[in-house]
Amino acid sequence: MRPEEAGPPEIEEALAEVPPPPPGFLEALEIGGIRLKSRLVMAPMAGYTNLPFRRLVSARGAGMVATEMVSSQALVRRHPKTLALMRTEAGERPVSVQLFGADPAMMGEAAAIVEETGADVIDLNCGCPVKKITKTEAGSALLCDPDRAGEVVSAMVRSVRGPVTVKMRTGWDTVGTRQAERFAKAVEGAGAAAITVHGRTRHAMFGGAVDLEAIGRVKRAVSIPVLGNGSILTPGDAMRMIERTGVDGLMIGRGAIGNPWIFSRLIHWFRTGELPSPPSLAERRAVALAHLQGLQDELGQRPGVLHARKHLAAYTKGMRGGAAFRERVNRLDTLAEVVRAVETFFHEAEREAAVGGERRPDAA
Ligand SMILES: Cc1cc2nc3c(=O)[nH]c(=O)nc-3n(C[C@H](O)[C@H](O)[C@H](O)COP(=O)(O)O)c2cc1C
Incomplete structure (x- = not known):
């Protein structure tokens, strides 16, 4: 699925084969002392996850919502449009604000500004594949430099009281090189409170199969909570992600566009083993x-x-x-x-x- 194909999933197709729900997924999950409302988290999506959309998914069971990525550079300059991107409200909490940038000092400063605005969690973008971002060493380019990513995380952790998390991909252009595990360990060592892994390399962009094995390897490499992400649209997708990777939670992006009910319907399935009818x-x-x-x-x-x-x-x-x-x-x-x-x-x-x-x- 490419970003331009974003839309509601063909979730009903899988209705005939709703698997039994995984045990334990209704138990509470905390990230650095912040208790999530459920283990299904809304993904940050530029151009989509603004306040009106977050409000809708939060009210329908998303355990945490996220702003779209915010530029650390624009933030430290207090750019009004950037500050507007971070406007959050009490009803949607817990809310995570995602920052991109690769300069540790600037990222520390930006994280402190974000915390003042009332964010519960501050996330570091290590997944954005867009050239404009990667040529500044930010986004998925950080995957190639775990030491630098660690320095960025350390600077952010030092600047704020709340948890700092990381959203990463499985690598830059190849998998099986242990790049993902090395990276995850580096950011854990630097103080990250949780990691989300989008199961694709930077090279794969948004298409192709999600690499569940690589997500599982990251999960086993660290002891902080790990969320699995990538093309979760149906109970079958959720089940495969949970069973084959052992992740602590799921992050859902495109599957929620035009379809904020995906959270409440999957939660109902966790609870009862049945997927409720689609919304009227x-x-x-x-x-x-x-x-x-x-x-x-x-x-x-x-x-x-x-x-x-x-x-x-x-x-x-x-x-x-x-x-x-x-x-x-x-x-x-x-x-x-x-x-x-x-x-x-x-x-x-x-x-x-x-x-x-x-x-x-x-x-x-
Ligand atoms: C339109 C669009 C915008 C996105 N913007 C961001 C972003 O700002 N930050 C980020 O970490 N990921 C971003 N992503 C990636 C998603 O968070 C997610 O990792 C990816 O879409 C895979 O999950 P999904 O298959 O559930 O959508 C974006 C994805 C799309 C489709």
Whole structure:
């Protein structure tokens, strides 16, 4: 799945084979003294995980939410747009703010600023594959320099009272070189309180199979909590990740776009062994409208409407008439018009469903 294909998962496809839930996954998990609401954590996603989206997933069982990555350099210069990215609210806690950068002193300074804003956890990005970031030695470039990553983590840990965590990939371009284990041990030694491993190399970007073996090797190499990440969409995916790696928690990214229920549905499965039915059309409509309102409040009219387009595409993915709806929405300029279009689309779908037609999403 590429970022541009982000959308709700075809989770229903796996319904016939819902495996028995893994034992122990409902037990509490703490990261550096911060108790998570569940072991399913929302992934940081640039351009997606702003406050209105985090609010929705947090209310639906995400154990912790994360901001998108924030530039340490922009932060120490107190860039207003950067400060806005970090605005959090009490209801979404615990919340993690993710920083990128590779200069230990600057990262320490930035971490202290982040902590002042009320973040519970501060995360270091060691996974971003984008050239603009890696050419400054930050993001996934840090995977090639565990000593430097350790220095960055140490500087952050020294500057804050709360936990510092690390989000990494399995390596730069090859696996099986023990690069991931060496890296994980270096950041653990420097004081990281937990590690998330996205089971792909930098080279693999966002495609191809998730390397569960490499995640498992990292888990066994350290004694701090490890979260597994990468293409978790169904109970089967969750089960494979947990059983084959032994991770303490899961991080979910694209599977939650247009689909904030993924958390509550997987938690229900952990509890009962059954996956609940997908949310009703009325529920989908209510959440899409609440999301729109949140975007308007947070971003204002024009940026809110533009930002809403990709989420509305995800909320209506796979629904009959969805393509025409998206085309229409992409031409609308005001929130009031978009709200009307959403209401009309879903009411029509609800009417069709009531008379036995099908306009249900393929996914839930
Ligand atoms: C649009 C998009 C933006 C992302 N932005 C970030 C980011 O800011 N920081 C980060 O650590 N990872 C980022 N990621 C990676 C995700 O956190 C996650 O590791 C990856 O998508 C694999 O998980 P998934 O298959 O559950 O989505 C991003 C991914 C996508 C698709």
